[in-house]
Amino acid sequence: MTSLLILFLGAILVLYFGIHKPEKKSLGITVLLLISALSFLVKDWFAFISKNLPAWQIKLVPANMLIWDSTAIAFSIVIVLSLLLVIGLFSRNNNMGADLLGLMLFSVCGGMLMTSFSNLIMLFLGIECLSIPLYVLAGSKKSDLASNESAVKYFLMGAFSTAIFLMGCAFIYGGSGSIELESISRSLAMLGHIGVKSNLIFAGIILLMAGMLFKVSAFPFHFWSPDVYDGSPNRTTVFMATVVKIAAFAAFFRLFNYALSDVKNWWGMTLAISAAATILFGNIAAIRQTSFKRTLAYSSVAHAGYMLMAILAVPVDGFWALLVYLLAYASSAVIVFYILDRTSDGKPDFSFDNFNGLGKNNKWLSLLLIVSLFSMAGIPLTAGFAGKYGLFSGIIASYPWLLVIALAGSAISIAYYFRVFKNAFFSNQGAGFKQEIGLTEIIFLFLALMLTLLVGCWPAVITSLQIIPA
């Protein structure tokens, strides 16, 4: 909880520094804030393991608003860690002013609310708090037409989906008489009793699902994401691919597995079909792209499909699988986007050709590229495999057909991930990449690489922190 306050007050502080002090300092302060928030979160986590914290710690009047339990802490850690990586890697030459940093911090506060809500209103506030700064961030390359387009598109779509989501909340309220997760779950347990209107709840669940599917960019509500990812500046795209995705999945997971798990037979099959379609669509569409950034956007749609499987799995297994998968995806996506950003510096587009000659000129970056693309493709001994393994073993009992589709998707994804290798290593053309990489960037790249490899070679490092998520 302390960390949420630190980040919120810190964001205001950063904005203040942007006005009065040289902007350079705001970057250092942001990193400092994130590190201190991270350390508080880790401290909370270990306090949880030794069971010193009660599950329902924060109760805001007049009803339970936030729950700061292990799920919330775990996902918050991943969120803050990814923001740290994003800021560390994408702020060279101080191209991120205090305004952008402040917006990102505010957005992360929203993300943390989305991991820890215990009330639909709080979830709604979290989503808004996350999204509104994001609309600005998407358009933060002010002179670029594509960036503006993506901002407008994202705003219109986002507002629309939030409205649908809110409608879902209203239906749930109408059906169960409450917007608290605990009481919703209680009334779902007494379906058929007087006062519980199952039709309304059912309609509400479908609307909530539509809203959440939109946020995680899953089929059939994925269509906005390639355009928005492609048009936004790289730093915003990677922010959306990591932080936003993690927050959205944390919320999705909590909402459906804690509050609505009693009626899994209502939404399970729909969600499974959506996951299957997302995996297939994302992977197949990604093959045909000529811009690597767009390929990554579609691949992120496909990854959303895999992560949906976690929500269908048994809650405890699903939680660990989702956590590992999100961590894996975030750490490898950050590296790949970084290399994309560096190689396409000063080039008009993000085509695969930008990678030409990378292998000859920079061996370390090549190694990073190989490891992180392997991780995304789910090759063993990278974090991506650990995550995929967890997801697959979580759903095999209930949805074996979905497993087959997910495996087929993995096989398809090789085709486009390995296309980069063709340009980077197997082709002899291209002047290649000759740029200096700063010390900070090396540190953060190393951190991300270590995460990918450590979790990949030894996932027990995370999953042995076994406490049953509350």
Add this chain to the structure above:
Amino acid sequence: MELILIPIITALISAWAGKWSRRAALLGSLITGLFILYFFQNFNPAGGLQWQWDKAWFSSAIHFHTGIDGISMIMLILTNVLTPVILLSAFNKKEDTPLLFALIVGMQGALNGVFVARDGLMFYIFWELALIPVYFIAGLWGEGNRFKTTLRFFICTFIGSLAMLASLIYLFSKTPDASSFSYEALVAVKLSANEALWVGLGLLLAFAVKIPLMPLHGWQPSTYTEAPAAGTMLLSGIMLKMGLYGLLRWFMPMVPEALPTFVPVIVAAGITGVIFAALIAIRQNDMKRIVAYSSLSHVGLIAAGIAVAGETGIQGGLLQMFSHGVNAVGLFLAIDIIERRNNTRLLDSLGGMAGQSRAFAVFFLIIVLGATAVPFTNGFPGELLLLKSVFGFHPFWGILAGITVILCAVYMLRMYQFSMFGEPKGTSFPALQWHEWTALSVILIMILFFGLFPQKMLDISAPEVKNLLLLIKNTGEAMS
């Protein structure tokens, strides 16, 4: 454990060692070989699983569990004898290739991992890992349309592996409380006939693509032809054996319930492949392609012999896996030596080398005879046992498979004759260098030794094969 770690550490060192990398790689590879020698010296064939190493890895259910038994032993000897030979064969490449040596040694580690794994997921992980070095070797130093070829190769085998992963996870979910991935636990799982069919199909897909069995061989000839010599040797000499080993160790005991359905299919696919590939090989002009198709032809027979699931067939299969590994590496080595001196490996532009280098002619001849399965070379006893077992399964397939002996002699001797005899077409044939001498001699010794004393090899695996058959029979009968 040492067998996996030493090569992988060597690979890391060697990748950054600059001009010392080839020496570092060879040294690491030889040290691993010494370990195998030590294990072999102290190996008790009837002792079951030896030198076990078991630690919880991913979770309490997934262990890093290694152990060596008779069947693994043969594969390990093969891997660790051939890898130094392959390293030696690449020794005088002019390009700056520390990475090549690192990848070859890394491959050795991954292959050892496949052959010692006693845990389903660990087996899968190393299986997958073995794919990566060879992908880069073929992609970076290959010729022709290497990107497309290697990608096809990777995707084909990856699809197979994923199917295997699905089957393994399914078996895992059926162990009591989904508690263990260990080999014993997975074997003990009882499946209904329908489940066994699907699980078996998943496993078989992985192994059949790798072997490769007849309709799934599409990736093989072009990959063999376009990969550099070292990559082709790794692929044909050792990696194919992963598929056969998997068939024997992981496929048959896992789904004995469905074996009656699968065996005829595997035998038919194998024998069809034998004839089909041999016929194609006769018409080829590119030496590498001849050997690629001959390889396809040989492994078809091995797969059929193993699938029959009799002691003769499996013993013959193991012996032949070893011999074929040695012979295939020998053939590709010889072709590489020829190509390096003539800048071509097309039969119609080669000839007369026998007169130019007698030593090489002798080496090459013995390797060719070994591949043709002439008595007193290593190819003979294995092939004999395999044919006997296939004949026992059904005389029709046995006779059909027998034709391979004739066809094999035709294409092998044709290749030898066209390249070595006649008017010299190349300008000159520089004498063999020391590393080529060493590599060829190792191959030669293996061919002659196991041609004269095949029993030495059969003794290693005999008790373990009996156990395996018992395992297949017991689980199968408990079901029916």
